[in-house]
Amino acid sequence: MSSLSRRDWLLSDQPASRRQARLGQAYRTWLSFRSNWLAMVGLAIVLALILVALFADVIAPYDPVLGGDLRTERFLPLFSEGHIFGTDDLARDIFSRIVHGSRLTLMVVVLVAVIATPIGLLVGTTSGYFGGWVDTVLMRLTDIFLAFPRLILALAFVAALGPGIENAIIAIAITSWPPYARLARAETLTIRDSDYINAARLQGASSARILWGHVTPLCLSSVVIRVTLDMAGIILTAAGLGFLGLGAQPPQPEWGAMIAAGRRFLIDQWWVATVPGIAIFIVSLGFNLLGDGLRDVLDPKARK
Amino acid sequence: MSPLLTVEDLRVTFPTRQGPSEVVRGVSFTLGRERLGIVGESGSGKSQTGRAILGLTPPPGRATAKILDFDGIDLRAARPATWRSLRGARMSMVMQDPKFSLNPVMTVGRQIVEAVKFGATGTRAEARDRALAMLEAVQIRDPERVFRAYPHELSGGMGQRAMIAMMLVTEPDLLIADEPTSALDVTVQVEVLRILDRLVAERGMGLIFISHDLRLVSSFCDRVLVMYAGRVVEELKASELKQAQHSYTRGLMNCLPQIEGGQRPLPTLERDAAWAK
Amino acid sequence: MSDDTDGGGRTGALPRILWKVTKIAATVALTFLGLLVVTFLIGRVVPVDPVLAVIGDRAPKSVYDRVFIELGLDRPLYEQFWLYLQKVLSGDFGQSFLTKRDIADDIARVFPATLELATVAILIGTVLGVPMGVWAAVRQGRLADQVVRVLGLVGYSAPIFWLGLLGLLVFYARLHWVAGPGRVDIAYEYSITVKTGLLLLDSAMQGEWEAFGNVMSHIILPASLLGYFSMAYISRMTRSFMLNELAQEYVITARVKGVPEWRIIWVHALRNAAVPLVTVIALSYANLLEGSVLTETVFAWPGLGQYLTNSLQNADMNAVLGSTLLIGAIFVGLNLMSDLLYSLLDPRVRRQA
Amino acid sequence: ETPADTLIQAWAIDDIISLDPAEIFEFTASEIAGNAYEGLIGYDPADVTNIYGKIAESWEVAPDGMSITFKIRDGRTFASGNPITAEDVVFSLTRAVKLDKSPAFILTQFGLNAGNVDEMVVQTGPDTVQFKMDKPYAPTLVLYCLTATVGFIVDKKLVMEHEANGDFGYEWLKTNYAGSGPFTIREWRANEAVVMERNANYSGDAAPMARVIYRHIPEGATQRLLLEQGDIDIARSLTAEEIDAVRANPDLKIQEGPKGSIYYLGLNQKNENLAKPQVRQAMKYLVDYQAIADTIMKGKVMVHQAFLPRGFLGALEDTPFALDVAKAKELLAEAGLPDGFAVTMDTRNTPEITGIAQAIQQTMAQAGIQMELIPGDGQQTLTKYRARNHDIYIGRWGPDYQDPHTNADTFARNPDNADDAASKPLAWRNAWEIPEMTAMADAAVLESDPAKRAQMYLDIQSEHQQTSPFVIMFQEIEVSAMRSNVNGFIVGPSFNDNNYAHVTK
Amino acid sequence: MITVDGLEVTFRRGGDTVRAVRGVSFEVMRGESFGIVGESGSGKSTVLRAFCGLAPTSAGSVAMGGQGLQTPRSAAFFRQVQMVFQDPYASLHPRHTVDKVLSEPLAIHGFDRREERIEQALAEVGLGAGFRFRYPHQLSGGQRQRVAIARALILEPQVLLLDEPTSALDASIQAEVLNLLDRLRAERGLTYLMVSHDLAVVSHMCERLIVMQHGRAVEELSRAALAAHRAETDYTRKLLAASEGYSPAPG
Ligand SMILES: Nc1ncnc2c1ncn2[C@@H]1O[C@H](COP(=O)(O)OP(=O)(O)OP(=O)(O)O)[C@@H](O)[C@H]1O
Ligand SMILES: Nc1ncnc2c1ncn2[C@@H]1O[C@H](COP(=O)(O)OP(=O)(O)OP(=O)(O)O)[C@@H](O)[C@H]1O
Ligand SMILES: [Mg+2]
């Protein structure tokens, strides 16, 4: 099939199979996404993060934890031979640490998304769909978590579970879901009384089926957009916890912890804290741009 | 007498991903101090025609015309200042749904006074008096209350009357009414139309009445333009609607069910690609 | 709909208000109880021995045992909670293990610092963020929009502690534009009589303008940083609210009436966008109050954030509970207040309230 | 710029938990008390063997060595204006014992307790006080103990005015002041500042500074910025890199003094690998002492490998160990672990400890020892350490008073290795059972001849150095950076010796 | 077939109560087409929704085939009664293809020969197989309404509830949909209960109708009576007059 006809096949107004319909839909979304160059930049950054994380062992020239000779290889400046981003106070190659740190960042992103999104969706859609006391109970619970200052709840959890990147992730995930639940609930409330849901009810569909098959897919996109936009904040929170000594712990090459450790040398060996700062900045920016782009494409309200 | 409004070859284009799409394609007509109806099915370009005349084509859309002349003023080249002096003061538009067309956080009174303020000179008190008078003119029984009310506190019919009052308080020469009654209940519809009718008759304005209801337009207006796919396919006197030539117009007339009982099955419109040419 | 269609029985206005008030009170009470329970439980599972925090590492066992009992740690958990609850209800938050003072006194001392910082920050964020958002919306898709967007994104994406350190380095150490860490220079510390704890307010009220200037030059950098972050959020939200409003029919109505464009934007549309914006601003204010933890560390700002972090690390649970309750109360209070403002700004809601 | 009559120091003052001398046990509070209170006696920071009277004019050790009698100096007053009398001295010492706060053991180790203290510390004349003990302890031990903050004299009249429920004014004094030192404590704002003011009623020479302020600035970089800008006079917690930078700055200067604190690794003997003598020995060869002291801890530590810090009676100054991977591998092979083993190390998350830990982690890895760091904040790691749940603990230990017994007591004594032992010295925490060494240490306490006593400690240290599960690495050097116009700041061996009564600027 | 007796529906919202339906009674015979007209907000839709259990019944009773209906409605009920909604733009799930819309009810009720049934249902409403895998946004309003009708018919119900099925459509498309509904009723012997505010549409489609105002049924008429303008209440006469188009003088 030539590329032109494949494009026609995808864009056909009369798809002949389920697969063609679904692929066509995805392709159309992709087309409108592609036309937003900022979003494409975001996507490129996120893809780069994933690739770097996957191939960290190949890319990084040095061990991220064990450093070189303390007497001769400390604080080599940017663009030193063999150490493009220089070395830190323990003579470790900053480039290698950044590369390996991408794994931790990716882990934060993925785990929080995997934990918080389903909780938020489940609580929100259930609450919105059933209303009544179910709604009251779930929303009170959500309110309590919302009224809890987020960073502080995370701090408290980390204090309780012990510092460490895993616990920081759990803490962040636990404190992240309430806004998603709110969002999903609000979305569900507008969907709940729509005629296509009524139609499904009239066909005898069970509540679970309606929730899962009809309501969730519609809430999903706005929640996914929100999660993507929040990712920057989540990375920054994880970094902030690392900075306070409660997130990832040395010698782990987590970027926030690297800033925390490097801030002591900011005045004279500025690159030690600045390189990870820029790394965090770029990745957060990537997620923000991606989220913005996704919103333009997926969120019908923002489109007009 | 020269016509109030002359439109020749009006075109409205929107850029889309598939390239520019022309939604109004060469509409021409003239309007005197009369009631001109525009009918056509949904998406045929009625509203965009009306908006283009007022220079309100929403960006990124663009309107062009060979002639767009309002009382000797060339609207094509109008600057923002010209538009401001024209809109409200000399040309106005009543919109479909008062629920969305009135600013929800401003009292009705303020919104009317605002129209006076930017349309003419005068003190606040004068503006207020004129607004109240206008509210009375659209047959609102308790103008003081409505003046102080917020839009959501009014029923649809009342809201539409307030809207008409707002648009007519500056006594414009041209009024465009875009489906002014389709959001209202049938029983209220008639009353609002009567108010409009009377005001037009009393003040001698030109009225463009946009609707998709052929029966309504034919009974309300003097002249009717029938639009299809961005073009005027037929222009005729309201009284001559029964003798319409174009098969689209005739189809529109026939496919309506009749209370008295009619054809069964209903005749349907067979679209002809040639109409859009 | 005509005026009389809802002819059904309406409950009277007074009972409705009562009903609403009761509901709000119940919600607040429940939220607080939840906050208390969660914080209390966290406090008990922290793997830190609070006794050690009180007596240090070297004390002999006898001292240890005595303090253990003094702190009530020998009782069952529910009993400890019950006792704590009773005390809190009578307004007694207990003593801090660390500072040996009443929690209420401690908080009264540290909170104004945070409040002052957050307030200046939110002012900066709002005063800049709203016009920027409006501007971006009006110029949607054009250069101005992109500029505002990028500015906002940078605000979202940069770690605040890093920016803070850089800011200190540049504006304090190199350029000498602002004063350094801390709230006020020692030289002025005693020329201000602390009344409200908000040094800007105190110094202004006492006419100590030189001190005021000094306080200002201390607060401006951290507040600008925090303000930048809320500005990013506020401008983004303003933009989207404004886009939404500018697409409304009433905007066209206003244009048809001949209302000038500036008035359409700043009076008609913004007035409507202000309704949801109030909530956004209140929310970012609350977030600033808690989010200043990191900034306070960098700027040696003696505020609630530092107090709380320190208490957490030392398992000073009374202090943690007290501060968390306060922050929770602020969240709830700000939420209520934004609801109230919401109904003041939106006549559709006002009627019902 | 700081005001001319005010000395401003930046320090992390979040360790202060009390201002009551009977309770003070932390660095910052000790220093504050050292400048705000006075004890019976003091010693010369430059030569700690030179002990002289402060509130006491003279003292006399009873022939049987079971008591010491102090004669109180005449005509001295507290900051409140009340005269300092023998009654105040008796009150202060009995109060500390009866309150039984953390540092009370410094006094109670001489056989005092709440029940008998009224008989053990007694006023024997209008201006004499007798301090009795249960054994004939080495007199220097007793005297050094009385120089600790817990032995500082408080104003009885003032304190008792604030007594409530028989607490000896404890509730009040923990945030207030009732002393006689060159400075008074005007205000303590937790985690923010401590403000001290010149004591107008001070019996000695009035301090040149009218005010001394501690500002809580935890960040070293921030301290350095403030110091460079002249917004503070003294920065107390700079890192090695910052110290280098300060040295290069002509406006600033450095003042340093060895402190008693010691950095060490504690190897828990409950871990079967660490319990092997060869492994313990191997670990001592797997730390690059000199490199650490020359780089990441430059200027802040000196290599030191015995439990008594330099400057103490009988301190052993040998440093037999240096990084020697080959030797360590040999020892490991001997222990049946030629490929090394995996082990964890609980690490406080302060920059210094973390830095040292990471450097050690690197050198251990060279011998195949996979050391995983388990970071935690101070209270968490300590809680774990005290429960003997660690493998390796990297710690820092500061002596409680100036006598060698303080460290021997904890590093070289373990009277009861049971899990529920009444006292939990460091030897106990690492489950190191040492009846013989305990007996040696106990004997040294009772030796009244200083020379003999010093030899006893040298012997203990020599054995300890080779066999103990403690990898003792460094002795701390306290470094203060200050504006070059600041003169007269004295950095003593312990924190309550740090003195700014004579500072000018 | 359908009996509605003294139906009352009250909504509670916050502290407000809205009595949307106040004692409406009527009966529909098997195979008959019955209409409900009235203005916006008069409670027409609520009657339909209460009948199929989507709105709470506060008093009165509804029965089908002589049997009272229990709440919640049984699966069997849904196989007999289906509904077509007013707004074709809101009654199809935006993320479901036509195929999914039609196959889901079959899956719920465990029908066999699904492929065949879907193709047949599409053919019946005049949509070719080319529409089967389209998303709603790829369909026009009339096409959407056909899909909605196909969805209702695929379970082979006996009763179809039609809530203003054409009011969102252009006149020309309205004619097509009305013709389709007419044909299907004739072919399958369906019973229709149809709501509209357009007297002409109701009189075209229904043999009998009631007129509703403020939640009450104010009048019951036959098609013949309507055609002859023999209304008894003022309100109905007003509706009739308004449907004639505009007349300048107050009538
Ligand atoms: N902002 C826009 N961008 C792109 N296309 C538009 C825009 N506004 C309107 N259109 C298109 O222009 C065409 C004419 O629209 P218009 O609103 O004039 O129709 P209409 O005749 O008023 O229809 P209706 O009876 O539904 O109001 C439609 O096809 C519509 O999709
Ligand atoms: N879920 C609900 N909660 C509260 N009130 C409702 C609800 N549904 C309908 N109502 C109210 O009940 C009344 C009747 O509504 P209904 O939808 O039955 O009217 P309708 O005759 O179908 O009007 P339309 O022609 O606009 O569809 C209205 O006043 C409406 O506001
Ligand atoms: Mg239109």
Ligand SMILES: [Mg+2]
């Ligand atoms: Mg309805």
